[in-house]
Amino acid sequence: MSAGLGVILGQTKNLFSYNTKSLLLRYVQTSENVNPKKYTASILLPQTKFPSRISGKKRVDMDKYLLEILKDITIRSKIIRGQRVHFIPGWDCHGLPIEMKALISLKESAMNLTSVEIRQKAQKYANEAISQQRDVFMSWGIMADWKESGCYFTHHTSYVINQLRQFITLYEKGLVNRDFKPVYWSPSSRTALAESELEYNEQHVSKSATIRLLLDVLPPALVSLKGHPVYALTWTTTPWTLVANEAIAFAEDVKYCVAEDSEMNFYIVAENLLNKIQEKIGILKPSITITGTELRGGRYLQPITGLSSPFVPGSHVTTAKGTGLVHIAPGHGMDDFLIGLANKLPVLSLVDENGCYTADAGPDLVGLNVLNEGGEAILNKIQSNVVHTENYQHSYPYDWRTKEPVIVKASKQWFINTSALKQQALDSLQNVSVYPVCNSASSTNSLTQQVKMRPYWCISRQRVWGTPIPVLYYRDTGDIITNRDWNERLCHLMQKYGLDCWWELPIEKLAGKKLLRELEVDASELERGQDILDIWFDSGISWSTVLPDGKADLYLEGIDQFTGWFQSSLLTSIALQGAAPYKSLFAHGFAVDDKGHKMSKSLGNVIDPEEVTQGGEDLKKKPAYGVDTLRWWVASHGTQHSLVPVTEKLLKGSAESVQKLRLIFRFLLGALHPYPCDTPIEPEYHYLDKYLLHQLYHYDKRIETLYSNYEYHNACRVIIHFVANTVSALYCHLIKDRLYCNSINSSHRAGAVDVISEILAVLTRSLAPILPHLAEEVWLHHPDNLASVPLFHSAHNLPKDWDQPSIAKVIENALDIKAAITKLATINTWELAATITLNPAQYSIVMALQQDESSTTSQLCELFQLSAITLIAKDGIEDAVIDLKPIEKSLCARCYRYPEPQPGKLCARCDDIISHLST
Template sequence: MWVLRALPLLRGSPRAWCWARWAASTGPNRGAKASPDGRYRDSLLLPRSDFPAQLPGRLQPQTELEIQQKCGFSELYSWQRQRKTKQEFCLHDGPPYANGDPHVGHALNKILKDITNRFQMMRGCMVHYVPGWDCHGLPIELRALSDCEDVEDLSPIEIRQKAKKFAEEAIEKQKSSFIRWGVMADWDNCYYTFDKKYEAKQLNVFQQMYDKGYVCRDYKPVFWSPSTNTALAEAELEYNQQHVSRSVYVRFPLLKPPPKLAAVIDGLPAVSLIIWTTQPWTIPSNEAVCYIPNSEYSIVKCGNTGEHFILHSDRVQSTAAVLDTQFDVISTFKGVDLESGICSHPTIPGKQSPLLPANHVTMSKGTGLVHTAPAHGMDDYSVASQHQLPMDCLVDEEGRFTEAAGSELHKKPVLEEGNETVIQMLRGANKLLKEEKYTHSYPYDWRTKKPVIVRASKQWFINTASLKAAAQEALKKVKCVPATGMNRMLDMLDRRTYWCISRQRHWGVPIPVFYHKTTGEALINRKSIENVIKVVEQHGSDAWWTLPIEQLLPSEALAKADNDSVQDYVTGQDILDIWFDSGTSWAHVLEETGEVADLYLEGKDQLGGWFQSSLLTCLAARKKAPYKTLVFHGFTLGEKGEKMSKSIGNVVDPDVVINGGNDHSTEPPYGADILRWWVAESNVYTDVLIGPAVLNSVRDDINKLRNTLRFLLGNLTGFSPETDAVPTSEMYVIDQYMLHLLHGYATQVTQAYKDYDYAKVIRLLQAFHTRQLSSFYFSIIKDRLYCEEEKDPKRRSCQTVLAEVLDTVVRSFAPIVPHLAEEVFQYLPYTKESDSVFRSGWMKTSPVWKKPGLEEAVEGACAMRDAFLGSIVGKNSVEYQVVLVIEPGLLFELMEVLQHEECSSTSQLNEIMMASQTTLLSEVPREMETDDIIKGTFLINLEGGDIREEAMYKVLVLPAAKSKCLRCRKYTAESAETPCPRCMNILGGK
């Protein structure tokens, strides 16, 4: 039992109650007022510090800029890279898109990364963090050309020049903001996906994947954006849950009955199959109708018209209800019995559509019979491949019907006029049974926010099906925070069979392929790719459009081409998907770390984006994942949970948050630290709310913390840890207890940082500085700080603790609010080992501080203190004296450690009680028996539960027996005109 061994106990006969002292509590001196002249004020050691409790108005952003300059924020990254340390921490920066001004989403992401890096640096790691930008792609190209009236007249190189200029301007804006937010990095050596060395590395990865057979060219249906005339990958889609389609029920007349149903059908008039689709425009491309082989179908008779239809048995009633009729079931059969049946095409006379089995047919909607257009569906394509059906696409790159669709449809946009025309054709051919609006989730181009279509075309693909098993196995070795993200990634991989990597644009890295002018055959091999890589490494990817083909296509690459010359070929015009651009960043940035980063940290959309493209490319080229840990966060929303929108007026601009808007009364300047605190305190694993109320709340929280810091700084004036610190063993018990709490706080905070749980760091910080410090410890030690001799060991004891508390607390929040941490460091009243908190390491707690035995002594006293204070709510505790009556046992012995005498106004126990005097007894004197006694119990638990004892205690609250001291304000003076003995002794010394 540590506390019982640490200090001697005073044992002896039962104590006698000082009747005279108790009787004097009602004496005439009670209530005498102190001298109003404040003549003893100068003898008090009141807090003194120039550290401001608040930084109003423009002072906050101005102070932060001064701190960044004075404390070397811009040199910090290079400084820590030069340190001699064995452990490295690599956070690979996912490149933000260089297509606009910085926004709060950027702030959320970059600040989370910076908090992580600063923590790792402070705890001794050499941080590897290279910021980068995603510079290619359609959004930048569109933004760069938005003001051009003659876009169609621009050459590819002119388009690329405009796009690059736009990207460079966006990068500078974003970079400037990231620096202002306090993000630590080597900002002079970032990576850019348009850098020629980066492009060459990217093409090198492409070559490795091509050599291993992962890259191929094929004619397949892909997501296609008519609004931007290019193929899209799934990661470039967003789904509109409120999209409204014109759905139709269509009859497909049975032209040739299935042999197994011939006997049933032959005796009936015409029979048709009913299909349902939300995309009528695909009907002209129909090549088959699919069914479920092992499911049950029915032949029904329509109650309204007498017609006979075939559909799935489970959809008979629902379909009849939609068609406003009644179906009578004539016969039922298995889907396999539909084999070898043939329907007539509903809009193209003479064309036939066979009935085919398929596993993708579902029963959630429709009729259980699916119209199949191989050029416009992934599953449809699989059926067509299996049964050698035609896959002709009747839709061009602009989303319009081609001439092959017929004169009635030619040039009509399939999502608009073309859709309407097909519906009218069905109506005119008497094939339309019903049209209705249908609201459902539908893919949109994430750039233009317009609907996409599925369209077959010749594209370049990565066969992710062949990588899927290895990717899923690699992910099992990766830690994911939160853990739910791992299942999402695995599910996405499971559904992904191929990745379309070709884009029909100019602003990007070209796919290094050449096409024969006559045959259109592709020429690509190791020699041709290697030469392009050399050219790009020397000239950049512009060379693909500026150099003659002789310099791009070496003669060695034509070795297998029959008598062809270089002049028989032209360069391909497709560029690589920007997800391939950014997904190969590991090859350029992580060379020094063995192509593996400790951490990737991005928004939740990257579970299907950069996290996946990085995994697939690295796995294909290096047979390993490029990361050890994945952390993903949510998106930013308005403070009511609504999406940010300029029309609503709830868009939060980080620059306005920091520097204020045009009207500071409505948009005050908060500074960067408030932005950073907001990021840290938010539950970033869900969507994060921000707005004026949120920011004002953060400002209040920081101001409360500043008050705590000011108290700490103010009471350390004249104290030097090197010469004045008191050894732990010689401290007051309450001071040792505070160090014990501080040790626990530091341990919990460190673990929260390791777990990337920065919201928990904030919660721990707030609980510690408001409850343990301000409300508890500070209120207890003020008398000792202000009224004792400056160098008295009792005062130095708590000053030693305050110095440790200040150092630990500042370091604990430094990664989150670095400007405040450095500001506090500038106001330390004693010398320190470094001018920067970040150059002097993490929290330095001592195992000696951890003394669980102290908890029972202090918390036992606090339990009785709470009972005392609870009985005098709203009154000053020093106006009272307290009698503690504890039955003999452990609790009594613990209290004796805090107070050796029977009665004391200067003991450690009395300091905790905050009364003018405390008396400690083992039984209530007969004359003190009263109904006003407060009773309670306290459970002592020592030695890990080996020692347990429930102790009874009683608290008697009495008016103070003496006069108010003119100096310390406690009721411990013999006279209202003279200070108390303690203060007289101190004054006499002066």
Template sequence: FWTVGGNQSTWRKPTQAQGEHANSTQKGRVANPRPSYSARSRYRDTVLLPRTDFPLKLTGQRLLDREVEIQRECGFADLYSWQRERKAKKEFCLHDGPPYANGDPHVGHALNKILKDIHNRFEMLRGRQVHYIPGWDCHGLPIELKALGDLGISGLSPLQIRQKARMFAEGAIARQKAAFQRWGVMADWDQCYYTYDGAYEAAQLNVFQEMHSKGLIFQGYKPVFWSPSSRTALAEAELEYNPGHVSRAIYAAFPLMTLPPKMASESGVSILVWTTQPWTIPANEAICYMPNSQYSVVKRADSSQLLLMATERTANMAALLGTELQTVHTFTGSQLEGGFCRHPTVPDKEVPLLPANHVTMAKGTGLVHTAPAHGMEDYSVASQFNLSVECMVNEDGKFTELAGPELQNLSVMTEGTDKVISMLKECGALVKEEQCVHSYPYDWRTKQPVVIRPSKQWFINTASLKDKAKEALQKVRILPESARGSLLVMLDRRTYWCISRQRSWGVPIPVFYHRETGEALINKHTVSHIATLFKEKGSDCWWELPVEALLPPEVLKKSKAGPVTDYIRGEDVLDIWFDSGASWAAVLGDYRADVYVEGKDQLGGWFQSSLLTSVAVKNKAPYKSLVVHGFAVSERGEKMSKSLGNVIDPDVVINGGQDPSMPAYGADVLRWWVAESNIFSEVHIGPTALNSARESIIKLRNTLKFLLGNLQGFDPRTQAVDPKQMHYIDQYMLHLLRGFSIKVTDAYSEFDAGRVIRVLQAFISRDLSSFYFSIIKDRLYCDPEDSLGRRSCQTALEEILDGVTRSIAPILPHLAEEVYLHAPGHPGMSLFGWIKSSPVWRQPGLEEAVEGACAIRDSFLSSIPGKNAAQYDLTIAIEPGLLFELMESLQEEPTSTCSQLAELMMVARVNLTSELPRDLPSDALLNHGTFLINLEGGVIHEDSAYSIAVVPTSAARCPRCRRYTAESADCLCLRCQTIVSQT
């Protein structure tokens, strides 16, 4: 029993034996005799050993069965509903960002859902009513493609596609929901939200209508990111940028036909442009320059060709072309105004030279090829100078007949690019071709490159919302604060948001088009009617009902529209980011979320779409705080992928896998991994991290086992000792527990569960195992069962068990409930509050008394390195003053073997005096030190000196308590004699 829960290296050599009386310190003393084995075993039954059936370890199937059993016995499924019904002064709302319903649960889900659950449980335990409704994002192309792709089905109607997509989404939701429940996530799993529910879709259309009525949503013909592989428009948030994309970049010459008026007469000059997208050359409408930059006409030494380029780019171009470039003359960009060039591949077409601020000198020639149909900045130039935005590329990413017979039907990214380069060669306009590796946008679902092409789409004018959104963000707390800059950059990047998609699986845009003019019919009357239908029947009715039901006479009359036969329903659906971005309206009601918690990819996704829609409708952010966490990666820091074979399946983490390196860890190990991680950076997972988490939990169980074992038979309701009557060391531990609770509470409030664990481990290893448990074992095991000293100690242990268990409950709910199933006097912990922290535990002088004694103890232990402290007598000499008075509070008599001071020093005897005796034996060890006392906020400030003398005790080891307090080896000490005689 000596090693349970304490410092084992210490307890192999017990350090607590304290003498009942002092022997003489004369020289020639004999070694302390040890009691015989028979004497020791005779009194074993009189010692109060720890008793508990709480297991130190749970492994394999036993662990898994126990966790599931605890979830059932302790009402995990009912906990959320219970706490919603109880009275609470404050509410806490964490709005769940919907995971995508297109696959099995993965460690990214585990990281996100468990992180949210840890905080929800913390808020519930501290007495708040938690509002948390889990949800799923159910629409969109990936689900549509997965539902149909494997089947190879084509020619299905929109309703048939939607039916198969819904079935696919429902299957994914069922698998994910089951996993979240197994992880112990607290929620009412029968009351979740799904973006395909009619009520949700109706709320979404109400947001759409509000924004449309304010002029924020409009239909326009603009360049958008277009995915030929998906045949739909994409928003910025649906792109992945491939940094290793390889383009065939070219330098092309546009002959200068009409000289700018301010430029000196020069014939045979060509404007040199650079582009990584040669297929856009046929769509060129202008060449842009920077008005304040310098430009030069240079002559090639190898051909005498005259080229015009930015002056600061000539050295780079000379190296690239492998020839000397001789400067003919130099001028400012503004002098190019009014010039025109001949288009190299389109006969009789001239393109103007135009000023533009987006021109840079980092790459290329300082002159930018401008194709308004295929670039966002190019489109801005076209809008300013009224240029054509004609599109020569169809939805499949192929040239149309407008590009001419040579290019028609060629894919622009492959054979179309080849043909354009060939055409430039034939006309002598190709100056140089090179491979360019650069970042290029890809469709995040099909992993294929996208193109920019103009299309008639529905847009949100985010430019008009930006200032309001930025103002709203100033009032939002963001963790980590560094994420704020990224959010603002992504917000700035978005000038308009394309919200229409050319698919079937989604919420239809409630718009009708005139059969002849194509004019859109959409207003508050039409949208409100459609929203009502969606709420009653779901959005399938958009395809199921005749147009007459979607546009009844009363709606047409209010809209001042013609007969219903003049209109057809639109075929586009809303961007799924608009779907999920409107969740605040569908789920929160009158709530404003206290916090949104998602991965860093949502800075340009759900965080932003939620912000924009809420600011548009309510003029404020839908959240008070944002928590932005990193991604789960392998132990090597690699992104997880099946091709690399480094994917960690959370189901395998819990239930074990075929690989011996992945045993069954259970849900609490998975939760500990989440809590222990630095969530604000990339979160590593693998056998090393999981094994470490398991070992940490075993160590924690060891401490809990010690606490439970020593509380058997103790009823805190009737046997607890009033704090003022408790031993000082016990009171001091309550003081430390109070400080522990404050640190833990602060860490949870900051979403820093990793700090919670560090504070917990420090408290257990330093304050409990290495300090308190080492001191109190003798009192626990060997004092009378109902003695004040033992009950005092148990009172402290009860509070410590309660505090530690509550502190881990948000992270390890299964273990916390298991502890209370074994703890006397506790029906369960979930229905109770947070860690108790009584002001009574902070008594003046208490901290200084114990810590002053600890400082003296440290001096003593440093005098006998490697020796057993229990075999020594200790004399402490302190001049009369505050420190002496504090030590007297721990030992009233001058000499004692059973005082609180003797217990704390872990010695046989303590002599407390004002000066060291002069007749110390020659083998006495002397040491000196000082202790600084601060009381009443520094009003009392005293630096007190002390001296100590250490001598071996002459007492024998008691065969019952093993302290050096007996007169002979086989004789009980006085305390043990009294206890044994009464039993």
């Protein structure tokens, strides 16, 4: 007997529980004098070899077996709708994380390696990681040509050469230049970093200081205080930057108070911050109130050098904290630098690549680490200026690889002029769709704000594992040497000798005779550049290598890529081809643990995807959930939230959802079992059958829309709801009698089987993008799939005439009445007869299911599961009036639907079937 029987025969609220004995038990209850076993062979029970459950090693083996015919969610959802998709996997292979991983085991010996040796170890590490990752991606059923020729790699020669050519184009356009500007600098990594390579530590503690700076020139609004000491109060969390102070910035529209202390010193502070300042330095008596603009013309004495420095306006100055006045060090702050440019201030950087003061900072500071003893040394040096210090916990940028704090310092770097690209980039985003739709507004705003706020883009890094910036320099002046002809020579050298030739070949070989002749210099007068390109430039230029027309339909990545790949791709594409490289963006969330913490090996809270799919060493403790469970979790939770929890509870829930779907598919496959029949049968469709096709038609349209909008979480919700309610609880439950108890050659049964075949075809395809293994496994067990053709090699179109609102109106009105009957019934409804009084409007609709006023065989009886129904029309009533009465006879011992004509006898239908079988 089929294990799927109970979902149809069992009158249970748990749609997915199975009771294989339910039918036989009901036979026994029908008549004590009848042996129901003799009718078992005549019941057309579902039959299939599709297993009800796969677990442990069998689950892993099945995943491997199905691997060769599987695709990926987004791509699969397009392909199954008949679209052609070209997906090329790629790996960003350069960058500090790989370089560090390659060297970490070498420890101190890594310091003695040459640049080429470091590159070779990094390349070996990258290639090994690629091989491992590729195997995992393939095991997850992601569609691609996984051969090396079908992928792209940013460390391959062809990719690097394309980068060099794109760089020189940007250089010729004047969009790339070398300049002395502040950048995020990681002393622990000894390289510049991009904003996207930072993570902010909310528990960072700085020693903040409130500093008083004596005015040597009073602004006109404060001339009445001439002869009195007047100080500007400024507050900083980076006292070490005071060595490079060049100005004090004020907010033009803020009211400032000049207040007097007990020693007749006057302090300038934002009026609304006066009370907080008094808590730190004591009572201050307000004397004069001025606006920020009235501070123009004032000057103060720089605390380290004693030189006179100006007050300048600053749009970034606020009164949210501090004093309302901000000390400006153009060499150590992005906003400070812009203010410095506007006011022609010097840009000093007195910090080396290790984060220590250089000799130019003074003999008492040289060599001190600015984040540690350097800050303390400054405060001691200007002790008379320090009026208050405190430990201040705040958000501070850290190097995301080393987990150490960074600093901002000016240095010679290569930059892309984003100011020249911003407006065109912002305009192009107007034509870019952002998904999921539920997050599109905030995501689009995030990207536009990032582009608007970015002052410049530093594209140089001080490492060796990457693409070299193709420039030479004069040794004595540092002036730049590069052009397209020489760049092409370099590309040719790399094709001939390999990418390491930049570090291996002598300078005369790199430069070439032609360039040396044009420059009229000896090779000894030149040196090669030591910088590599930022990995975001590396990946951001991928559109120019991978996309034939330079534009993709979709870029899909995590939400962090609004500051990374999405943005770098946009800016490089605007610069080089004047348009965005994508038509749409899809951003998914980040996996976190059940406490909302980001997955981290150091925290020990990482859930290994491979362990989820294949299980742990002990499969009882760490079961093999299979690839489909992992994919269901991704689809259900990965698109609507920025933080996506990965917990055992959610994984078990995903496994349960997949298992529920498996059991329903098992029943549907079993119902299609091809019982032998001598003659072809023309299906006859009931209203319920047509209603299901109507529902299936709209379900398919809904699923197509959700996939088109990348709303995978909603697709999961709709699939589960439709399968559990419309398919299982409604249709499959109501056709059980036709399916099991009608004869093999029944046209009514053939109609139900035909609809089940359509249900299976549509459901399998709707599920395939998310659960490819289950979908393919179902298709391999389909009775019509005799040649084991993969699902994606088959097509299925839904006819428009399935859409029948008039049919839906009839069934839905009837279902409303059925719900009322269910509430009233206290016994099996097949043992009841009903008299139902309706208003004329309802009566005219429901009569489509029962042509006669009274019937025992109508479609309405099947729908309501009543042995007999009498319909009466009556004016003046709104809701149906239902009168239920038990039937006087027992139910048929074979079908348990129709009353038996006399004790121990079968109903007319069953008697006819048994009679034909016996002959």
